[in-house]
Amino acid sequence: MKEPGPDHPINISPVSSRVTVRAGGAVIVASDNALIMQESTYPPVYYLPRADAAMDRLEASDHGTYCPYKGDASYFSIAALGADGANAVWSYDTPYPAVAEIAGHLAFYPDKVDITVES
Numbered sequence: 848m849k850e851p852g853p854d855h856p857i858n859i860s861p862v863s864s865r866v867t868v869r870a871g872g873a874v875i876v877a878s879d880n881a882l883i884m885q886e887s888t889y890p891p892v893y894y895l896p897r898a899d900a901a902m903d904r905l906e907a908s909d910h911g912t913y914c915p916y917k918g919d920a921s922y923f924s925i926a927a928l929g930a931d932g933a934n935a936v937w938s939y940d941t942p943y944p945a946v947a948e949i950a951g952h953l954a955f956y957p958d959k960v961d962i963t964v965e966s
Contacts, residue, residue, distance in 0.1 A: 849915040851945050857886045857916060859894075859948055865965045866893050868955050870935070871927040875960065876900035882948060886916070893962060894952035897938070905953075910934045917949070918942045928959065935959035 851857035859882050866881035867874060878899035884892045905923040910933075912920045920939055925932030938953050939946070955962065 848918075848943050851886075851916055855887045855916060857884065857946060859884045859946060862893065862964065866895060867963045867965075868893075868895065869961045869963075870904070870925045870932065870959070873904060873927060874901065875904050875925065875955075876953065882952060884946070884949065884954075890957075892954050893964075894949045894954050897951050897953055900953055905936055908934050912937070916943065917946050923953070925959070932959060 862881040862883050865877060865879050867877040869875065876895045876899050878895045880896050880899065882894040884894060904925065904927065906926050908922040908924050910922040914920065917939055918941060920937045922934040923936040925935050928935065935956050936953050939949050942949050
């Protein structure tokens, strides 16, 4: 486990606007309780509560990845997108303490879905 720091900062903030994720025209999640993570030099990532998601539109995947700063990620596929939706969604069920607030949230690859933030 690595701790965020000056060489690899991670900042998580609440989003003050509604964030909506659509795939194949269908709303997968719309939330007023999204978080945004800025990790080092990577593009920002929205994390949306599973409680706000249409989980019946997602299929758990056997795929998994590990991040030394966040922990083990599990993945979901979006069936409506066919092969393009494979592993399009990830989640940290038990993230490391430094990023604990993303537990129970979903993140989406922005090239697989449409993410809109209301102003």
